[in-house]
Amino acid sequence: MTVRRGVLIGPLAVLLSGCLSGCAGEPPLRAAPLPVVSDTPAPTGAPIDPDILKKHDATIRHSDNLRPIAGVNNPPPFDTAAAIGTDLAFTGNHAIAGNYEGFTVYDVSAPERPVIVSQVYCPGPQNDVTVSGNLLFLSVDLPMGGASCDPGVSGRTWEGLRIFDITDKAAPKYVGAVATPCGSHTATLVSADARNVILYSSSAPSRLGGGAGAACERNKGRLTVVKVPVGDPARAAVAATPVVLDDGGTALPEPFGYGGCHDVTVFAAKKLAAASCIGDGLLLDVTDPYDPRVLDRVQDPEHFGYWHSAVFTRDGERVVFSDEFGAGRSVVCDPKTGPQLGGNGVYAIENGRLKLLGYFKIPRPQLAPKTCSAHNGSLVPARGKDMMVQGWYDGGVSVIDFTDPARAREIAYFQREKSPFDHGGSWAAYFYAGHIYSSDMIAGLDVLKLTGVPLDPALPGEFNPQTQR
Incomplete structure (x- = not known):
């Protein structure tokens, strides 16, 4: 494991000049990465030409009410096409961005000037x-070769959850790991107190192959606690x-074969969870987190090809399931x-039953994406409204008003044109402490400001989007 420290931000005078890249059609400002010296082997593939990223940023379009106010490209060694940006979590004034090659800790106490506090290379x-x-x-x-981040470990026999102590955000420490059956595609914080943290690990067992095939077969229809x-x-x-799909899940066409759970969102106040299980949507009672009880199970082949994730409304009376077809x-x-x-x-x-009220897809006719479907999002704390923000890969970032589910509509958007690579766009877009943060698979971190929507006050705290309190 190698920790990298550095600030990715330009001079304050530059940031305060002009329209701060928030004018329509202009990309957010991106500072040049600091040089990093490391004895850890870099990820495979050559660094992305900065000119490619500049041209990609120049294609940004956004609605007048969703302005890009900052952006940070991935510095070495996360500057290759193999270093894919993934999910985000938040704690206090810090955003933490996952990446196929490790993770990055940002100081976002000044959202218009994000600062990289540390990087950990851990593929x-x-x-x-x-x-x-x-x-x-x-x-x-x-x-992977082993539970730790040591690239010298031979063989590929371990998969699961790695654990880091981030007390010092500038120097995260690897402190342990736990192997999980068929690995951990996503993890959901179910509960935490002074003694224990309980997580649901979802294995997304459609990823069969290699030495993990038998473990995935045995883990069909199960969550790992x-x-x-x-x-x-x-x-x-x-x-x-625990088994949540007693038949292993709804069968899907190849290459997926059979279902299983991709992601779980917990609504803690009501001890409920929405499990997106590839071929099925589940509503769970998680009063006993070690033995979740299935309240309802739905399939909807007209609208869903790959149940991916879910977002509850603030009162827990409704839930939005997303289809990553x-x-x-x-x-x-x-x-x-x-x-x-x-x-x-x-x-x-x-x-305890699920009833479909309405369906939404982004409406922009100018889309010409390489990859585009619903992906990760979270609620926007709009007063008197049900709103959410969501990443759509090359479809960009969409803010959706679903107060009237039968007439859900996009009220704001941010988008680059199709990626110059086989993958790209917003993996996840979340509202946190007054701003929207988007993890772009190639471009890095985008910070967006939503205006014209009455918002409830939002202070920094701890936010895992899959855990709603």
């Missing part, structure tokens, strides 16, 4: 991030593997595909 797809107190968890869903002692995280262990390898939110597949379904929760 492990997807490296989705979850934070609890001073602990950070990285989800690794393909067999991981218990982490706060005082001794090295003793983290699998505490239970084709597992992010297809283009379904372009106009020629039509209004079905690859979007969001808004469901009412009535007596």
Whole structure:
């Protein structure tokens, strides 16, 4: 493991000049990365030509009410096409961005001037991030050489959750790991107290192959419950593997084969969870987190090809499920595909049952993406409204008003044109402490400002988008 420290921000005089890159059609300011000296081997592939990123930024379009106010490109060694940006988590004045090659800690106390506090090189797809107190968890869903970040370990036999102590944000420390059956594609913080952190690890078992095939077969239809002692995280262990799909899940076309759970969102106040299980959407009672109980299970082949993630409304009376049709390898939110597949379904929760109320897809006719479908998002705390922000890969970032589910509509957007690579665009877009943060798979971190929407006050705290309190 190598930690890199550095500030990626230009001189203050430059930042305060002009219109701060927020004028329509202009890209956000991006400072040149600081040089990094490291004895750790860099990721495979040559660094991306900075001119390619500049040209890509020059294609930015956005609505008048969603202004880009800052952007930070990935510095070495996360500056290759193989270093794919993934999910985000937040703690206090810090945003933490996962990457296929590790993770980056940003100081966002001044959102218009993000500062890189540290980088950790620790390859492990997807490296989705979850934070609890001073602990950070990285989800690794393909067999790696070992539990630690040591690139010299031979063989590919380990996958699961890696654990870091981030008490000192400038110097995260690897403190342990726990192997999980079929690996950890995503992880959800279910509960945490002074003694223990409880996580749900989802394995997305459509990723069969290699030495993990048998473990994935045995783990079909299960969640993995991981218990982490706060005082001794090295003793983290699998505490239970409850079945939530007794038939293993709804079968899907190849290459997916069968279902399983991709992601879980917990609504803590009501002890509910929405599990997006590739071929199925589940509503769970998680009163006993070690033994979740299925309240309802729905399939909707008209609208859903790959149940991916979910967002509850603030009162927990509704839930939005998202369809990552084709597992992010297809283009379904372009106009020629039509209004079905690859979007969001808004469901009412009535007596423990799910009822479809409406469906939404981004409407922009100018889209010409390489990859485009609904992906990760979170609520926007709009007064008197149900709103969310969401990443759509090459479809960019969309702010959606679904107060009337049958007439859900986009009220703001931010988008680059199609990626110059096989992948790109917004992996995740979340509202945190007054701003929207987007993790672009290639371009890095984007910070956006939403205006014209009455918002409830939002102070820095701890925010894992898959854990709603």
